[in-house]
Amino acid sequence: MAKISIDPWGYFSVKDYDELIGQFGIEPFTDELLSKIPEPNKLMRRKVVFAHTDFGRVVDAIIQKKEFYALTGIMPTLEQIHLGTKLVIENMRFFQEHGAKTFVLVADLEAAATREVSLEESRQRALDFHIPAYIALGLDPKKTVFYFQSTNEKVKNLAFIFSNKVTLNEYRAIYGNTEPARMMSSILQAGDILFPQLEVRMPGVIPVGPDQSVHILLSRDIVNRTKSTFNFIPPSGLYNKFTPSLDGDLKMSKSKPQSCITIPDDINEACKKIRRALSGARKTLADHRKYGAIPEKDMCFQLLAQHFIEDDKELKRIYDEYKAGKMTTGEIKDITCEKLTEFMKDFERKFEKAKKIVPNLKFIQ
Structure with a gap:
């Protein structure tokens, strides 16, 4: 090597x-x-x-x-x-x-x-x-x-x-x-x-x-x-x-803003990026129902697995339904946008509280 x-x-x-x-x-x-x-x-x-x-x-x-x-x-x-x-x-x-x-x-x-x-x-x-x-x-x-x-x-x-x-x-x-x-x-x-x-x-x-x-x-x-x-x-x-880029590259990068989600990010804009993200679904709905998706190649599933779903059983249910063709790419994108929105709103709330803590922190000199 x-x-x-x-x-x-x-x-x-x-x-x-x-x-x-x-x-x-x-x-x-x-x-x-x-x-x-x-x-x-x-x-x-x-x-x-x-x-x-x-x-x-x-x-x-x-x-x-x-x-x-x-x-x-x-x-x-x-x-x-x-x-x-x-x-x-x-x-x-x-x-x-x-x-x-x-x-x-x-x-x-x-x-x-x-x-x-x-x-x-x-x-x-x-x-x-x-x-x-x-x-x-x-x-x-x-x-x-x-x-x-x-x-x-x-x-x-x-x-x-x-x-x-x-x-x-x-x-x-x-x-x-x-x-x-x-x-x-x-x-x-x-x-x-x-x-x-x-x-x-x-x-x-x-x-x-x-x-x-x-x-x-x-x-x-x-x-x-x-x-x-x-x-x-x-x-x-x-x-x-x-975290992979939304276009499928190995690494999400700020140099490609349309394939990158930051914290914080405008929720509407972030969801638009998710709608355009690389999908693991088949080219036609008929093929998707017949052959199922490839979750490993789906960027929304990767976001759910890495960031937005804590419960392993919930993630497995999504994986199984998507892989079997029961869940469409539109549905998994909907789930991802919903989870992303929940995360961003929770972050904003906690961030405002955290800002009040910082002035009281003691730093090593």
Whole structure:
């Protein structure tokens, strides 16, 4: 198998998730591993979570009720988030509910270096939108530690210490890109990922899309090279599939707004996009009734499975009826619009409440 290069700031060219297994320390998320997880969430049950790195040690910590942490970040470039971000927060919420010390960082330094967003602009966007959005999506603010990269001196100190532990050739082999701004950002991310262990050495999990897996690989390499100094525990990764584009591409992208749903989004416009989404139905109603749909190729069914239906029995009923040709593509699009509308209205209500909480949050300095 050819070595894959992943640019976490650019286009993700992998066409099949199986291509990633065995590379970058990525292992398949097996039924055996799933069976060990207490009360797995729907993303785990439905294999939206498809791979991991050393996740077993986190499962052991959950079962044994030992200390562990979960960490994610905010890239404050726009005042909206991608549906895919919702998957990450759902996994973060799972870990928080199972005892994880929860950390959310605002990547304002990375945004300045790689996206040319000022620190002031990043801070305002994070406070006005991103942090309340994460709370609205289910994170408990009382159990979550928030910080900005620019004001967390310990993270920056770690990054400086880590900077001489990776050679240019090694960095090029992992990222395929050696722009100074991106190199600095990736080393800083290693500081973020390992920062929670400064006080207590404990397992940690970083739930991300597969395009971010290289940051975990770099952090694990740094752990091995700083063992005599820090004795950190290598961080684990949990990787979810992307939310597919409504036109059938592997990854929904803001660069194709007609095939992308954001949070928030205009409900009427979002439903119009859903009406135009790639269908798994047959070309004619007669063929559809005779042969049934292919739910796996239907983008509305993918939205229901990943985001909008919690109950497995309800999802299976839709799958079975659609696959048998009893449910039409129009009917599954109606269901998707209805579920999307419920979600967006619920998010808006929770978001307004969360905005009132943000001024009282204490950030790490």
